[in-house]
Amino acid sequence: ERSVTAAEATAARAELQDDRLQAESAKRMSACTSELDEQRRLVSDIEARLAKEEQHAGRYQQDGARRSALGAELAEARTLAAELRGAEATLAAQLVASRRRGEETEQKALSVARELVDASNGIAWLRVEVAAQRELGQELQEVQRRSGWLQQRLQVASYGSRALVAEPLAVAAPPAA
Numbered sequence: 001e002r003s004v005t006a007a008e009a010t011a012a013r014a015e016l017q018d019d020r021l022q023a024e025s026a027k028r029m030s031a032c033t034s035e036l037d038e039q040r041r042l043v044s045d046i047e048a049r050l051a052k053e054e055q056h057a058g059r060y061q062q063d064g065a066r067r068s069a070l071g072a073e074l075a076e077a078r079t080l081a082a083e084l085r086g087a088e089a090t091l092a093a094q095l096v097a098s099r100r101r102g103e104e105t106e107q108k109a110l111s112v113a114r115e116l117v118d119a120s121n122g123i124a125w126l127r128v129e130v131a132a133q134r135e136l137g138q139e140l141q142e143v144q145r146r147s148g149w150l151q152q153r154l155q156v157a158s159y160g161s162r163a164l165v166a167e168p169l170a171v172a173a174p175p176a177a
């Protein structure tokens with residue numbers, strides 16, 4: 001029973017750890033997704049500003065430095081967005097792996113629990129057998145005791161009947177001359 005309780009505790013700890021890992025992965029995934037969304041909005045905003053600037057490029061030829069800065073900012077935002085997409089994919093893979101490990105751990109814990117239950121059932125069966133053997137041993141001792149007692153009575157009865165048979169012969173025999 002202690003083994004089953006220990007196996008159940010191990011399974012509960014494994015499940016709790018799996019839940020914790022999943023929650024942590026989900027939290028990271030959410031943070032990365034939020035950051036990615038923010039970067040996408042930023043890229044969109046920069047692209048819109050760049051497009052607006054390009055429309056007015058004819059009028060504002062002198063503003064090339066500003067366009068160049070916006071282009072560099074846009075390139076940086078795109079690079080950051082790509083990195084965030086990579087991080088998001090990595091976290092998604094880690095979450096899948098974490099879930100798989102959690103399921104494997106749970107299956108192992110259940111297997112150990114089953115083995116412990118089987119072992120406990122075997123031990124219980126052996127205890128019943130030992131008790132039955134004790135009872136049979138006690139019954140055998142009782143039978144042997146009674147058998148000995150009956151053998152003693154038979155011997156006494158046999159001895160008594162021989163004495164009775166021998167006495168009439170001694171009385172009926174002629175006196176010795």
